[in-house]
Amino acid sequence: MYRLRFTTVVAAPLTVAFDVARALGRPWPFPLEEVESVRPVRDLYAAGPGRGWRSLTHERRFTATGAGTVVDEQVDWDTGLPGALGGLVDQTVLRRRVLRAMRRHLDGYAAAAALRALDVVQVVGAAVVRGDRVLVAQRGSGPLAGLWEFPGGKVEPGEDDVAALVRECAEEMGVLVAPQAFLGEVPLDGRVAGGAPGASTLRVWWARLASGEPVAHEHRELRWVGAGDLDGLDWIAADRPLLPAVRDLLGRL
Numbered sequence: 001m002y003r004l005r006f007t008t009v010v011a012a013p014l015t016v017a018f019d020v021a022r023a024l025g026r027p028w029p030f031p032l033e034e035v036e037s038v039r040p041v042r043d044l045y046a047a048g049p050g051r052g053w054r055s056l057t058h059e060r061r062f063t064a065t066g067a068g069t070v071v072d073e074q075v076d077w078d079t080g081l082p083g084a085l086g087g088l089v090d091q092t093v094l095r096r097r098v099l100r101a102m103r104r105h106l107d108g109y110a111a112a113a114a115l116r117a118l119d120v121v122q123v124v125g126a127a128v129v130r131g132d133r134v135l136v137a138q139r140g141s142g143p144l145a146g147l148w149e150f151p152g153g154k155v156e157p158g159e160d161d162v163a164a165l166v167r168e169c170a171e172e173m174g175v176l177v178a179p180q181a182f183l184g185e186v187p188l189d190g191r192v193a194g195g196a197p198g199a200s201t202l203r204v205w206w207a208r209l210a211s212g213e214p215v216a217h218e219h220r221e222l223r224w225v226g227a228g229d230l231d232g233l234d235w236i237a238a239d240r241p242l243l244p245a246v247r248d249l250l251g252r253l
């Protein structure tokens with residue numbers, strides 16, 4: 001089996017990086033069959049025997065980072081040609097062909113995903129930490145009223161996550177926050193700002209309080225909670241997968 005690995009950083013949220021990758025397909029001269037697909041974190045495709053290759057598999061993993069989505073791809077192939085000549089074909093001719101096809105494919109893919117991301121409204125949340133507690137907020141109105149969330153909101157056109165975080169915390173709570181590090185990203189099931197269902201994600205950042213005392217200008221209630229009390233709150237369902245990262249953070253500080 002011969003293998004090549006590729007890593008691309010895409011300026012797009014997880015959902016967009018995944019959906020655009022699937023829409024573009026793969027750069028092989030014959031179709032592969034889906035073996036596994038777990039939106040928006042992983043997919044695996046494979047070609048069976050025939051067409052001159054004994055096997056070809058193409059796996060992609062999508063990881064959220066502060067800089068965008070990191071896409072790790074692994075291509076494994078084996079022509080099954082016997083002897084030294086077969087090895088030479090796999091190692092040189094096909095290796096070169098795979099490299100060339102993937103390079104061309106990945107350039108186009110990164111550009112297409114970044115372009116598509118411009119049409120998707122993102123949501124950012126702040127896990128504002130003071131001492132061993134994190135600030136959580138209870139929504140006051142709308143369909144999610146009464147549920148707990150991280151203060152934050154929609155990123156405006158031309159804004160980046162961090163600027164949106166600072167603006168939203170000032171508007172919602174009258175405080176200045178200093179974003180520290182990216183904590184995680186989760187897909188949002190519903191429509192955000194009239195976009196396609198399931199396209200947007202919530203990206204949560206750890207932040208410190210730089211100045212001011214939080215006041216609930218838009219929420220029903222704000223509360224400082226310790227790691228042990230996080231799970232017991234009635235969270236917006238989408239936020240729950242982020243709680244372990246917040247708990248870990250509180251444990252480390």
Ligand SMILES: Nc1nc2c([nH]c(=O)n2[C@H]2C[C@H](O)[C@@H](COP(=O)(O)OP(=O)(O)OP(=O)(O)O)O2)c(=O)[nH]1
Binds near residue numbers: 154188
């Ligand atoms: N702020 C925030 N929004 C969340 C979280 N989890 C979650 O599903 N959401 C959803 C709820 C909303 O559909 C969307 C955020 O919209 P928002 O209404 O708070 O945004 P905004 O402050 O920009 O509001 P607006 O100006 O449009 O009124 O994301 C979370 O932890 N924090």
